[in-house]
Amino acid sequence: MRPLTDAAGRQADPISDTPERAELRAELRRLIAATSPAAEVLRLDEQERFDDKLHEALRRLGVHAVGGHPDHGGIGDIRDQTAVIEELAAGPTSMAVHMVVQYMITHILGTNGSPEQREEWLDRLHTGAAKVSFALSEPAGGTDIARVMRTTARREGDHWLLSGQKTWISGALGADALVVLARTSPAEGSSVDGVTMFLVPAGSPGLQVRELPTVAVHGLDTCEVFFDDVAVPESAVVGAVGAGFRQVVATLNRERINAAAGAIGAASGALDAAVEYARGRAAFGSTLGSFQAVQHRLVDGALAIESARSLLARAAAVEAAGGRADLLSSMAKIAASEAAVKVTQDGMEILGGAGFSREFPMQRWFRDVRLWVFAPLANDMVRNYLGERLLELPRSF
Template identity: 90%
Template sequence: MRPVTDSLGAQADPVSDTPERAELRAELRRLIAATSPADQVLRLDEKEQFDDELFERLRQLGVHAVGGHPDHGGLGDIRDQIAVIEELAAGPTSMAVYMVVHYMITHILSTNGSPEQRAEWLDRLHTGGAKMSFALSEPAGGTDIARVMRTTARRDGDDWLLSGQKTWISGALRADALVVLARTSAGEAAAVDGVTMFLVPAGSPGLQVRELATVAVHGLDTCEVFFDDVRVPGSAVIGTVGSGFRQVVATLNRERVNAAAGAIGAATGALDAAVEYAREREAFGSTLGSFQAVQHRLVDGALAIEAARSLLARAAAVEAAGGRADLLSSMAKIAASEAAVKVTQDGMEILGGAGFSREFPMQRWFRDVRLWVFAPLANDMVRNYLGERLLGLPRSF
């Protein structure tokens, strides 16, 4: 048996990382250090630019196929996806956000796509030869989306016509196609069951994408998408008409697991930077790291990260074994996002004025990790769900 070392703080899981997974992490670390060092990440963040070179290097390494359908070149499972996302989030965080969306889409197509859709898209997605966005959220609200969804698809002969608007859609500017959820039957009763998932090619007549100005995740565009009678054939339906929302909900555990991995990766990157700064910065004839107040904050950050990582490992083990980690993935997502907020908040304080400088990476992590508090699902809503499902309390929403 492989010796297990209790080496915390590193981006590694000493228990569940196989030698192959540990090697994947090591390869990624080398690749990120060479292609996307901290100053490069900051430069691209300032310019709000996607890192094409990093994407190409990741493509060559094969990370887009990780956890994918084995018939289409997929390799490994969700624990390998976690490794990829954690490593990226600790540096070029926006690329980790891209991968969370990418892995969700490849899972949706693997589990719900027709043989034709899988043949057309999965091989390309798995080699990084195509990009896709996932369009669910709308201006009227993301948390209550099943009730407030106004984007519709109506039949026109064998085709469908999509009309409406999506918002906050990651990567839509560069996507070759979008997975879009649209209402296909009306009425309160149809809130959940009247929604269908469509595969809509970019450039379809009537489809428009507009980039939004956001405070963070600057290395990946966040967009509004407008549909004005966008025509798609009947074969564009993913899965079953009327079941799109339920099909997506079935993939949300995995998205929560991967979002938690993103938050943990970013928190670890930020903690390492704070510890390094505390070791070097001199004050009162010593270093910041010698003061108990600073040490305690850093230790509490490490503790929060490791607690979240333990939940994540349990959730991932259930998912990798073919189970559904509804509760564990929800708890991991809350613990990880709140650990990331805490670590980056403390990091900003420990860096003092340097935390306020755009030349130091702390402020980028501080901004980026806010995403995972409310996305893909708001922590308040995840707590509602846990209140009902974990504790058996009355539904509160």
């Protein structure tokens, strides 16, 4: 389901796509249809393989530079990133997850990287020539990560030595480097202090990556990463020593906004597939789509998607204008991920037995969208945050 104003051709409202962004969407749709149509997405999902061909086509189109640092070839802003993520998630969802991570990394390095780090990495990230993963979560917990973080970095001479383990790291197998958060001093007062961000090249001695078996997002590897005294120079520190966690938190609005875009895109793809199926499936002398119970479910899905999309557009507009989008982006992430769960759940029911078949795409969206309910931050935790910040209730965690 494409954005309403776009699809219905109504007069543009202030938060809908500009003509340029609508053209970017159309261009992406053409490219995805030509390079990675539904059958190819299914094939790669079954084989659990990254879509190198699509990645190359996206590189050529220049999508990696969208929303990036203007001094290094970046163009457009977060609203354009959401359009890219949405269009990808409606088809090759794993590539949307990959782009969410790459956009986060370019933002982290664009805001906190040293001139040398920006010089070395941003141009390559903006052309898609390099891939960098983000390693924060650990086996002891993702939601409470600042308190439970066990990965440490200690200074030895002119180097830092990293030890510990990260888990659930997207794309670590194919990454050229990882942005890693490690504790560099014991928490004093708040556990968010004393954590430092490092840029660690892949293949560093002592670094090991193991792919995890997961239920979804099969087109992108999800990995455990082990650090056994991995040595990096002082120049590998991203931003300020001890301030890494705070620096990352400052980028989370964008990640939430892009996660919401991913969920909305996947929900849109699933809804379109369900509508198409309902139109074509004969039953009781008519079609499934003629039954009120089926129509209501599809309409409720469209409503949930468009509601989440409105929140997303407001959050992205505030973020693009340099304002505080933390509440709107939190609400958009919850609304979008829950819309995606609802739409894909209903989609499975509308497809009946065909929903159960791995030869139909519904089951892939049904599995894939579960990610955004707990990642990058669990909806329960996002609600905790909204309880405190939006409703000014006592902190519940």
